[in-house]
Every structure is written in C-alpha cells, then in structure tokens.
Amino acid sequence: MIKTGNTNEFEAKKQLDIINELKARYDSELNKSGVQKTYHIETFGCQMNSRDSEKISGILKQIGYIETDTEDADFVLYNTCTVRENANNRVYGRLGYVGRLKKSRPGMLVAICGCMMQETTAVEKIKNSYPFVDIIFGTHNIFKLAELIKTRLDNEEVGRKQSDRMVIDLWKDTDMIVENLPNDRKYPFKAGVNIIFGCNNYCSYCIVPYVRGRERSRNIKDIIDEIKSLVDDGVKEVMLLGQNVNSYGKNLNPKASFAELLKEIEKIDGIKRIRFMTSHPKDLSQELIDVMGASKKICKHLHLPMQSGSTRLLKIMNRKYTKESYLDLVRRIKNAVPDISLTTDIIVGFPGETEEDFLETLDVVRKVGFDSAFTFLYSKRTGTPAANMDNQIEDDVAKDRFDRLLSEIQDSSARAAGRDEHKVLEVLVEEVNSQNEALLTGRLSNNMLVHFEGDKSLIGEIIPVYLQESKGFYYIGRQL
Ligand code: 5AD
Ligand code: SF4
Secondary structure, X not given: OOOEOOEOHHHHHHHHHHHHHHHHHHHHXXXXXXXXXXXXXXXXXXXXXXXXXXXXXXXXXXXXXXXXXXXXXXXXXXXXXXXXXXXXXXXXXXXXXHXXXXXXXXXOEEEEEEHHHHOHHHHHHHHHHOOOOOEEEOOOOHHHHHHHHHHHHHHHHOOOOHHHOOEEEOOOOOOOEOOOOOOOOOOOOEEEEEOEEOOXXXXXXXXXXXXXXXXXXXOHXXXXXXXXXXXXXXXXXXXXXXXXXXXXXXXXXXXXXXXXXXXXXXXXXOOOEXXXXXXXXXXXXXXXXXXXXXXXXXXXXXXXXXXXXXXXXXXXXXOOOOHHHHHHHHHHHHHHOOOOEEEEEEEEXXXXXXXXXXXXXXXXXXXXXXXXXXXXXXXXXOXXXXXXXXXXXXXXXXXXXXXXXXXXXXXXXHHHOOOOOOOEEEEXXXXXXXXXXXXXXXXXXXXXXXXXXXXXXXOOOEEEEEEEEXXXXXXXXXXX
C-alpha cells in the first residue's frame, strides 16, 4: 500500500520554475561578464543543519553559483543553530565580519536561516543591528530559497530603498514536505537522508520543538526512491536523519515504524551501511533492537542521548524514562549487538541538579561504558519550561561537575578504545588524511576512525584493514 504524508508536488514545480528563471538570468550575466558567481555557506549546529545546507547548496548550484571556501563570495549564507546560547553569539560575530566585507563587494547577498531565525528576538536584533542582511528565512521553507533570492533581486530592480530590500519569510510551523528539488552532498559515497522532521517531545530544557516544528515523517516510498537513486549515483552508506528517528511513521497513514523502514532499506542492493541519528530512549522499541541484531547493514553504533542518570531529574526534564529503564535498554541492545559502540549526550547543571543527581549520572556512565559522549553545560533557552525554574545552578558548581563528568567520560573512552586492536575489520575509506598526505582515513562500522597507508583511488571503497595499533580515538591500520 502506498503511504501518504503531506508531500507538495505543486510547490516543487513552482520552485523548479523559479530556479530555471534565475538560471537563465545568471547565465546571461555570465555571458556578459565572463565571471561566475560564487557562494559560501557557514553551517552551525547538528547534522540536520548540515543536511539542510546540502539542499541549499543544491539549489544555488542549479541557479549557477559555484562554491568557494571563504566568505569573500557573491552569496553568503549562515545556517544557524540556537540549541545553546554560545551558538547564537558566534553567528553575531560572523555577521559583524561579513558586514564589513559587503561594503567592498557591490552586489553581494547575505542570507541567514536556520533555527535561530525561528526566534523573534534574534530576528529583531538582526533587523536592527545588521540591516545589510538581504534574506532571512527559517527551518520550514528552505525549499523556497530561489524564490526569496528572486524577490530580493526584484526589490532592487524596482528601485526600492536599501532599508526595504531585506526579504524576510518565516513560518511558525508546517506540515508540508517538498520532495524532488535539487540536492547536493559533501561525499560522493555517503549521504544523509532525512526521514522525519521536527520534534514533539518538549524536553523541558530544549528549544528544538519550538524552532523545528511538529513531527512529520517522509513517505517510505520517497525515502526508498531517494536511497535507490543515491545508490545508482555511487552511494554506499546512508545516515538516516531525524531529531527522533524512533518516532518515524507515527503520523503516516497508515502508520509505519522505524524498524519497518530499516527492513525496507536493508533490501536495497548496493547499500552497504545504514546509520541513523538520533534515537530517543523512550521510543527505542524491542522490534528495532531485533532488527539491529539481525541486520547485516545497520552499523554497530548507536547514539542514545541519556541527558541525566537521575530518575528524579529525568522526570523534570520530561524525558519519560528512568535510570533503570535506560540501563535495561542498554543491556538489551548489548545482548542483541554485542560489539555495538554506544555514545550519548549529557547535560550538567540542569536547574535543581543536586550532587546526588549528578552522582547518578556518573554511575550510569560507569555502568554503560560509553565509547564517547557529548557533554553540555545547561544553557537557559527563553521560552522553554526549564528557563523559568527558580533553582538555576551556580556557574562554578556546574563547571566543576562538567570537569568531573569529562574525566569520567575520558576514562570510559580509554577503556573502550583498543577493543578491536589486532582485528581485521571493514573500513569505508573517506579521504586523504588532513595531517599526513601519505595516509588515508576511513571509518569502521562502529564509527571509529582508522588511518592507514594506501592509494587515494581507494576513497569511497569498503576494504578490510588490519587494526595494528589503537591510539585512543583512532587506529593505525594496515591494508591487507
Ligand atoms: N542546554 C544544554 N544542552 C542542551 N541540549 C539541548 N538543549 C540544551 C540546553 N538548553 C543538548 C542535549 C541534546 C543535544 C543535541 O544538545 O543533550 O541531546
Ligand atoms: Fe530536544 Fe528532546 Fe526533541 Fe531531542 S527529543 S530535539 S532533546 S525536545
């Protein structure tokens, strides 16, 4: 049966027409000037943003821009993140810089999009302090980029004053998914594939549900068709992306599950590796664990954000699992996939966190034996329930816990490192090593890096490598 979501074909057609119209305009300018226009994208934040930037890149290339690696470009775009305060501050720093650059580059366009733009206060600040910005859009309407560029150029052509040229298009939420627009990807042999957008979980510290909107899943058929065409294009590894991949399919009619989707992807000839990110412990089903256990293609890595080891705090965080159920989940996963590598996200200094709560977190870290973890100091996000809690933690207490947690994680990583020393394992060769050109760098199924001597014609291949020596975060290997 065909599963239906909210795919909008009419919008896709309209946008493709605008892309073609702009392309004709840019081609004729190129014929006159002989100089191709350049673009540069600065991406902040998570894998979802990186994937969005690839889509933006696809549209810009189709219009006729070529990519350049500095902000000295005809079109500069900042794809922003707002999950923590420091991500916002970095963007303002970059905007100050690009504003000065723009003064000496007539015709340059500056655009800003992403999660931060879904917040009214950030947009007001940009309108007031960075009036040279040309285009502002959000997380829900990336597919409209060509239309926004066209509007901005038209504003100039009809002679609007500088202050009225800024184009702002922000949507609060959407249930629309626009398929089949131009696309781009960083590596020819691996690709990110969105499967679900948005998040319905409302963890009490997190701004994501407010800036990325309600959960909406892509149709299974659209995902499978995209992966098949990626395979035809040389892709061997896919990373399925969603704020909570385990919620996949809940809003489809009829409903589908993430485990079901994985089984369908597994059947695609030519796909060698399947990764996914991120999993919410409350939704990770036994069915999924069984599928992972039986699979030949699902990679042996699971990112399972725990946030805190204290059941008391998890409740206030609205995570909907306990310390015990998290540990039980880990036990069942390790049973099904014994050589799995587990990684996590942990927040320290959440409002009201006591020393006892924190010790529970350290206890879980010790019991699970994570391969690595992202650790975050709690950051107050306006609009979230936690921001209004009156028991915020002193900076020095939070910092002290952060350092102790980091040291516990380092011990855990050190214990996990070297587990596969002297084994022969398959490596997807990704690139020439950035520090030493004689070496290639690739990844094991469990996501660990391997550096080894080899010819760069191997890039994109999956080959067996002998893991000669563990260096903690990577192995030195030998090609067989
Ligand atoms: N403060 C600190 N860390 C946060 N995260 C999300 N919101 C906050 C916040 N307000 C972390 C969580 C999440 C990761 C992507 O970012 O650990 O899993
Ligand atoms: Fe944020 Fe929680 Fe949604 Fe993750 S699951 S994006 S932490 S609200």
